Amino acid sequence: MLPRILLISPAFYGFEYEIQVALRELGYDVSWIDNKELPLDYHGTGSKLKILRRIYFLLFLPHIRYLRKELNNLKDTRFDILFSINCHIICPYLFRALIKKNAGIRSILFLWDSSSMYSWEKEMKYFNEVYTFDPFDSRKMKIRY
Structure with a gap:
């Protein structure tokens, strides 16, 4: 059986398909969820009314509702990576849901946006490995380049 990978990436000029093809060529069975920016997302460093946006996410849980729907749409939620x-x-919900069925899941985060655009520090703690394209972010946040 092929190792299974859950790819969560933005739909961006078809890169998500290219990444899936490359992972399949490396021998993985790939499932994909769109890592989309939800309305009123608070991660942007220039977000206006950031506190109100966070409260909206805490009260209405749009990210959890989205993830629940997407995970339920997957045929199989057993993953290695x-x-x-x-x-x-x-968010923590994603990791709780995945760890429930995948105790030893390896988690990898690649940041393809600079920390000057988005603030991901709180989410980075959930991942075993974190990489960035930005050498400045690598030094600043002590993550791999």
Whole structure:
């Protein structure tokens, strides 16, 4: 049986398909969830009314409702690896849901947006490995480049 990977990445100019193809060529069975920026997302560093946006997320849980729906749409939720690009929908609920069925899941985060655009520090703690494209962020946040 092929190792299974859950790819959570933004839909961006078809890169999500290219990444899936590359992972399949490496021998993985890939499932994909769109890591989309939900309305009133508070991660943007320039977000206006950031506190109100966070309260909205705490009260109405749009990220959890979205993840619940997406995970329920997957045929199989057993995974060896979680590979996320950015963190728009990353939250403790996702990790609880995945760990429940995948005790030893390895989690990898790749940041393809600079910390000057988005603040992902709170979500980074959930991942075993964190990488960035930005050498400045690598030094500043002590993550791999």
